[in-house]
Amino acid sequence: MNFRDVFNLNYIYIIAMIKENKVLKYDVLIIGAGPAGCACALELRNAGLKVALVDKASFPRDKVCGDAIPGRAIKTLKQIDPGFEIAFKNFHKKYETKKTTLYYKKKAITFNWVRTAYTCTRMEFDNFLLGLVRENTSTDIYTNTLPYNFIKTDDGFSVIIKNSATIFNTKILIGADGAQSAIAKQLTNKKLDRDHHVGSVRAYFSNVSGIEDTTEIYFDREFLPSYLWVFPLPGNIVNVGFGMLSGEIAKRRINIKKAFYDFIDNTPELKLKFKNAKQLSDLEGFGLPLGSKVNRLSGANFMLTGDAASLIDPISGDGIGNAMLSGKLAAEQTVSCFKQADFTAVFMKKYDQSLLQIIGEELNTHYRAQRILSKMPLLLDILFLACKNQTLNKIVRKKL
Ligand SMILES: Cc1cc2nc3c(=O)[nH]c(=O)nc-3n(C[C@H](O)[C@H](O)[C@H](O)COP(=O)(O)OP(=O)(O)OC[C@H]3O[C@@H](n4cnc5c(N)ncnc54)[C@H](O)[C@@H]3O)c2cc1C
Incomplete structure (x- = not known):
């Protein structure tokens, strides 16, 4: 903690006492209930940890997207629990697509996919995922709640909510707050590249x-x-x-x-x-x-997932699958942290490694393809x- 954080924290606690604020304590606080945050909460369902999922929006909510649900998203749901994949297959608000046609200079190439692919508006898909969290986990869900200040403490983070008397204290903070992540900006000094x-x-x-x-x-x-x-x-x-x-x-x-x-x-x-x-x-x-350059994904007591970690495929623009995979891996790392009682930045790096081991080469190759195509x-x-x-x-x- 630096001087500014100590000052902020003391100030906040003094104001909290005056206002009789509520301080809520969690083991894990996930900020953002999109695909990354929901996958993380689902994977933590049997971990025996006290988990909260916080989103600034009220659900169902829209998210600007192409609405194509990549195979990796479905695969990750299945890995978390085969029952969740079945629930998605039975979800009637999705749409099945069997082909992709590429058009260029009045020519067309059609690819017939071996497996069925899906589209689903994000209004429906994200609400479906949050529904799984509601029905299958003991996660405390706070929607319409905007955390805006994330203060490092000796024991994790204190999170301040806009226009609210509530303060969240957590051992592990998961940044799943999307492309304009306030957590990535505050904790890793991330800037738009x-x-x-x-x-x-x-x-x-x-x-x-x-x-x-x-x-x-x-x-x-x-x-x-x-x-x-x-x-x-x-x-x-x-x-x-x-x-x-x-x-x-x-x-x-x-x-x-x-x-x-x-x-x-x-x-x-x-x-x-x-x-x-x-x-x-x-x-x-x-x-x-885009996930076309390596960004910092974690630090002491925190991890970034999904768009907050910049994981979108540089060629296809798919990001839902990588968001869900990263959410799942962040949950696995969380469980290891509590088992080993180790929340240091060095131990947290295992999350970066396991994620990059699965998607690092793919992102690299697709970035090269994107560059080659733009030059030739x-x-x-x-x-x-x-x-x-x-x-x-x-x-x-x-x-x-
Ligand atoms: C135009 C466009 C088209 C795309 N098309 C596709 C596609 O077809 N297929 C595909 O796979 N991917 C596509 N993507 C990428 C995909 O939308 C993202 O990769 C994906 O949504 C990332 O999921 P996420 O959970 O990380 O973030 P998000 O889905 O953005 O979820 C973040 C959540 O955090 C909440 N939040 C944000 N800030 C805060 C805060 N301070 N406090 C609390 N909550 C907060 C938001 O309300 C939101 O619910 C597209 C993206 C764009 C922009």
Whole structure:
């Protein structure tokens, strides 16, 4: 603790005494009830620890996303408990997709997936996950609660809540508070790095023709390796979005909202499909912190998970799977900390290691692919050409 923290803490406790504040004590405090935070709470369900899950939003709540649920998210649910995977398979608000079609320069390649893939609005998916936490764990859930100050103490953290008399004391703090993580900013001094961050926009549409059970990706030479996605959802609704590296947006002074509508207008296949489309929501912007460089993931008494730790795939933009995996691994590390009575930064590093062991190489490879594609867009032409040839087509599909 430095002088400022000691001063803050004493000040807070004096004010707490005057106001007769409530101090709640937990073994584990998870901030953020998205996929990372919920996976963490689920994995801790039998650990015998006192756990709280805190979110600033009221649920169900939306989260700007493409709504494609990656295989790793389902796999992680299954690893936590096979019953949770079954619950998701029985969840009727998701949508099953069987194919992905890539479009580029009026050509299309379709991939039929061996396993069924899923889309689900984040409003529904995240509420489903929080429902699992409610039904299967003894976690104390605090929604509509905004923690904003995380003060290191000798025994963990004191967490101060905005407009509330409550103070949370915890031995372990899990940062699962998303792309603009206050915890990552305060505890690791994290700053936005435009070369490893995507700026994106998304809106929902109805009456887009010819989508059915296919997720669609549209490339445009001008924006490579970025793409526009059209993902089907239940009820004849589609999720449409577009994102670019924030560094490129700034360098080329691109108006991303305008680029989104221009993309649809200038792509003949899209123009046709959107002829009778109705936009159902505002075009909303949000950032994707990419896992294309290694960030600090932990320290004494704390770990960062999901977007707070910047774990999004630099090629696909998938982040839900890595968020859930990191939440699960942070829970496993938490259990080890209590078993060994070791909460030091050195011991916490085991979490960084186990996470990077599983996803480090994959993130690295995808980052290299992203860089190569942005420098040599001709490669995409070659890929589409190769897919016209039967033998090469088989090789390319196997490699993808
Ligand atoms: C446009 C776009 C499209 C995307 N498409 C896909 C896709 O199709 N598939 C995919 O896998 N990934 C996609 N992603 C990435 C994905 O959305 C994230 O990786 C994923 O949501 C990360 O989960 P998380 O739990 O770490 O954070 P989040 O889902 O952001 O959850 C964080 C939670 O913390 C809460 N919170 C934030 N700050 C605080 C605070 N101070 N105190 C308390 N609570 C707080 C929030 O209310 C929220 O509930 C996309 C992202 C964007 C922006």
